[in-house]
Amino acid sequence: GxxxxxxxxxxxxxxxxxLTINCTYTATGYPSLFWYVQYPGEGLQLLLKATxxxxxxxxxxxxxxxxxxxxxxxxxxxxxxxSDSAVYFCALSDDSGAGSYQLTFGKGTKLSVIP
Amino acid sequence: DADVTQTPRNRITKTGKRIxxxxxxxxxxxxxxxxxxDPGLGLRLIYYSFDVKxxxxxxxxxxxxxSRQAQAKFSLSLESAIPNQTALYFCATSESTRRSxxxxxxxxxxxxx
Numbered sequence: 001g002x003x004x005x006x007x008x009x010x011x012x013x014x015x016x017x018x019l020t021i022n023c024t025y026t027a028t029g030y031p032s033l034f035w036y037v038q039y040p041g042e043g044l045q046l047l048l049k050a051t052x053x054x055x056x057x058x059x060x061x062x063x064x065x066x067x068x069x070x071x072x073x074x075x076x077x078x079x080x081x082x083s084d085s086a087v088y089f090c091a092l093s094d095d096s097g098a099g100s101y102q103l104t105f106g107k108g109t110k111l112s113v114i115p
Numbered sequence: 116d117a118d119v120t121q122t123p124r125n126r127i128t129k130t131g132k133r134i135x136x137x138x139x140x141x142x143x144x145x146x147x148x149x150x151x152x153d154p155g156l157g158l159r160l161i162y163y164s165f166d167v168k169x170x171x172x173x174x175x176x177x178x179x180x181x182s183r184q185a186q187a188k189f190s191l192s193l194e195s196a197i198p199n200q201t202a203l204y205f206c207a208t209s210e211s212t213r214r215s216x217x218x219x220x221x222x223x224x225x226x227x228x
Binding site: 031043044045046049051089093094095103105107108 | 156209214216220
């Protein structure tokens, strides 16, 4: 079945540091890939997505490129801010049969950015 | 108003009590989901519904039931709450495509004492 593996946290960075959160996936079909962000006390929000190989999703300074050859979708940001402190989830959507297209999530990576 | 609204936001209940968590959406999506979030375990799917007449169990449905009252409403019930059901519960909706992803509610924090 489908699965998503993302780096375990927590990750602690100083403000303005470079961020990478690794995400790799296993899928039987041709999935779409997503990054969600969960700020403290809130629900998950879609951060960015990519629906085909070599697509780059971007939003709020975050980027991730859909790499089919390495089955990866790593999240990057060049200069993190304290306000980026949150839990980040990588996810994929694949056709599990009969058009189900359910999301499979990684376990989340908690990021803390210190001033 | 939020696209996906969950009520209540917080609830403390006693062991053995029946409790209902409610979810309503204004997205017009056919598909709705209930997830549970526990620290270190990520999100786990409890139930999902692809339309009003279609209800399916997820990976951890034991101890839970659901009702899809309308396209816009999907309720989760704990028939007899137990302490290990203490968790954060999320409702989500989606379109019927691979590319759309989910829209989540803000969550209900449930504590069973």
